[in-house]
Amino acid sequence: MSTIRQIQVTFDCAEPERVARFWCEVLGYVVPDPPEGFASWEEYGRTLPSEDRGSWFACADPSGVGPRLFFQRVPEGKVVKNRVHLDVRVGTGLVGAERLAALEAECARLVALGAVRERLLPADEDNESCIVMRDVEGNEFCLD
Structure with a gap:
């Protein structure tokens, strides 16, 4: 039995x-090099049928540790809450006011990139604080 060690997260x-x-900026990811024989993604895109141009894009963790993110164009818009979302772990190991300050600082950075702050979920008996946000197309994620 094989064990899968890598995943790709796909966004419609x-x-x-x-x-x-946007997610490259959030996570410090990079756009992979274009296919061999092409100087840029734009050059590669010109070889595709017009209906396929701009239909997908990807980004990757430069360290190779995090999952690749793949973005595919779909005709329908987002209409309901995500069933899966990313938790961007900026407050790991921090508690109380120190954690909240780290979350707020990252929230301000991401809002400047086009994210939208939804709400703060304050700490309770079981969980530390987190901030619910939306990316540039409305996909929910949390600063955790």
Whole structure:
């Protein structure tokens, strides 16, 4: 029996490159090199049928540790809450006011990139604080 060690997280979206570049900024990810023989993704895109141009984009963890993120264009818009979301772990190991300050600082950075702050979920008996946010196309994620 084999064990899978790598995953890819796929986002349905209207503008794959825009959403991918947002997540590159959030996570410190990079856009992979274009296919061999092409100087840029734009050059590669010109070889595709017009209906396929801009239909997907990807980004990857430069260290190779985190999952690859893949963004694919779909015709329908987002209409309901995500069933799966990313937790961006900026407050790991922090508690109380120190954790909240780290979350708020990262929230401010991401809002400047086009994210939307939804709400603060304050700490309770079981969980530390986190901030619920939306990316540039409305996909929910948490600063945790």
